[in-house]
Amino acid sequence: MTAATESFCPPERTDLNQHGRELILDARNIGVDFKVEGGTVKAVRDVSFQLHRGETIAIVGESGSGKSVTARTIMGLLTKRATVVPGARIMFEGKNILAFNAAKRRQLRGNRFSMIFQEPMSSLNPVYTIGQQICEVIHLHNKVSRAEAMKRAEELLREVQIPEPASRLKQFPHQLSGGQRQRVMIAMALANRPDVLIADEPTTALDVTVQAQILNLIKDLQRVHGMAVILITHDLTIVRQFSDYVYVMQNGEVKEHNRTEDVFANPQHSYTRHLLASEPKGIANPLPEKTPIILEGKKVRVAFTLKRGGFFRPQYFPLIAVDDLSLDLRRHETLGLVGESGSGKTTFGQALLRLIPNNGGEISFDGEPIQMKTRQEMRPLRSRMQIVFQDPFSSLNPRMSIGQIIEEGLIVNDIGSDRRDRLERVRKALRDAGMPDTILSRFPHEFSGGQRQRIAIARAIALEPEFILLDEPTSALDLSVQAQIIDLLRKLQDEKGLSYLFISHDLKVVRALCHRVIVMQHGKIVEQGPVAEVLTNPKNDYTARLVRAAFEIAA
Known part of the structure; x- marks a missing residue:
């Protein structure tokens, strides 16, 4: 370590014990190695940080920088392939918790230390109700009756501001919106009043108004219960408002740390300056005149039949998710579709692609009506219209290698003269999406959330489509990679005349990438x-509220 680097990240923080708060966690020289095929990956190297009671520290950095590995080291949730290097220490109440056996680590986990994970749909068990899952956390560390645990679970849901908490206890995760599922995760993390709460990208996939609500909720609960919070994020705009102290990580190392206001006012390390300069910039290139319409929807309607009541007296009622909506998308154009969770954005987009049936209206692609086409009749059009889903962990098959995942679409649509040609197309798609072309034999779980999203984008562009539905494609990406993806999408659009329907809650990205925008509620x-x-x-109050939440959170 050079003298210059040391000046940016000494082992002790610049304000240690200067504000009268008790030092609750003192981590020194954390290093984590992973055994992989062909050698060892040093995922985290010589990371030290301190945390005082009642404060929030932020660990920021790009995908793969080691933020989540550091958090999982604290929680004792590393995989069997991971090894914590000798000499690492995490001191809690005067004891090094890295020296504890598995049973003692379990006593701490969920009790003294809790963690909110990045993807609530993946973290919640789909076959158990919300009440059962919260009660499980309570029962693990407390000897209470089932009725007491359920009452406590209801109080927790009320505390995290979920409406009608008693009825929510009986629901399953898929019946809640993304923001509500994240609130359930917070309720589970708070069930035993932890001393330290680790929030790993707690708002990544949430729309801007819900993001602000969740962060303010964590801040309020922290103030009430005196918790210390470790906020792991790639979004510097929320760090500025919600953290007291910042650690900046790159390639498994801390590059700089300081009080939040000092990092933003006077960043020392070149990487920190790079992160601060990585906000989505620019505007969409002007559209050529008189470009033809590629996708059109007229009075599209989608309704779902929902059930309530018991087994013997069920009541069925319609939920109109998309209510007679119309749009037209031109070649070379990017049309943004924005709104809060549950506003119908994704349902509308999937109906336009005929991925779900519509209950009314007309849909045409390149001048050809498609609303009455069967699944088989849609097959020839599928390579011309592609989709990138919001959650790359769910949309990538965990049993297939990256090469197989991307090549599958080429095989199904009979693209490529032979296997060698297909593999070259796969490699080119990966390079275009900002990923190395040497990862064909690896699997989705071996990549960070941001890297998985880039793989999903590579899978879509490999088929060389004319139209891509992008459903929150940058929600899991850090700011500098967002900028790369925006540049990539612009480049592909210019070179190949692509059209995008861009569903997003990130209005900064919408402003940088889209020509027009539709706001849904x-x-x-x-x-x-x-x-x-x-x-x-904005002319509408709801739009004005969205804009305020997106652009004033960093104020």
């Missing part, structure tokens, strides 16, 4: 128009 369009006009001078 409760299955209806409340405002639409050119991006610059809608985002700078």
Whole structure:
């Protein structure tokens, strides 16, 4: 370690014990190695940090920088292939918890230390109700009756501001929105009043208004219960408002740490300056004149039949998710579709691609009506229209290698003259999406959330489509990679005349990438128009609220 580097990240923080708070966690020289095929990967190297009671520290950095591995080391949740290097220490109440046996680590986990994970849909068990899952956490560390545990679970849901908590206890994870599932994860983490709460990307996949609510909720609960919080994120805009002290990580090392205001006012390390300069920038390239329409929807309606009541007296009622909506998308154009969770954005997008049936309206692709086409009749069009889903962990087959995942679409659509040609197309798609082309034999679980999203984008562009539905494609990406993906999407659009329907809750990305924007609420369009006009001078109160939540959170 050079003298210059040491000045940016000494082992002790610059304000240690200067504000009268008790030092609750003192980590020194954490190193984690992973055994992989062909050698060892040093995922975390010589990381030290301190945490005082009642404060929030942020660990920031890009995907793969070692943030989550550091958190899992504290929790004792590393895989069998991971080894913590000798000499590492994590001191809690005067004891090195890395020296504890598995049973003692379990006593701490979920009790004194809790963690909110990045992907709530993957972290919650789909076959158990919300109440059962919260009660399990309570029963693990407390000898209470089932009725007491359920009452406590209801109080926790009320505490995290979930409406109608008693009825939510009987529901399953898939019946809740993304924001509600994340609140359930927070309730589970708070069940035993932990001393340290680790929030690993707690708002990554949430829309801007819910993101602000969740972060403010964690802040309020921290103030009430006196918890110390470790906030792991790649989004510097939320760090500025919600953390007291910042550690910046790159390639498994801490490059710089300081009080939040000092990091933002005077960043020392070049990597920190790079992160701060990585906000989505620019605007969409102007559209060529008189470009033809590639996708059109007229009065599209999607309704679901929901059931309530008991087994013997069920009641069925319709939920109108998309209420007579119309849009047109031109070649070379990027059309943004924004709104909160549950507003019908994804349902509308999937109906336009005929991935789900519509209950009314007309849909045409390249001038050809498709609303009545069967699944078999849609097959020839599938390579021309592609989709990138929001959650790459769910959309990538865990049993297939990266090469197989991307090549599968080429095989199904009979693209490529032979296997060698297909593999070259796979490699090119990976390079275009900002990934190395040497990862064909690896599996999705071996990559970070941001890397998995880039693989999903590579799978879509490998088929050389004319139209791509991008469903929150940058939600799991750090800021600098977001900028790369925006540049990549612009480049592909210019080179191949691609059209995008861009579903997002990140209005900064929408502003940088889209030509027009449609704002949805409760299955209806409340405002639409050119991006610059809608985002700078919103006419609708709901749009104004979205814009405030997106652009003022960093204020």
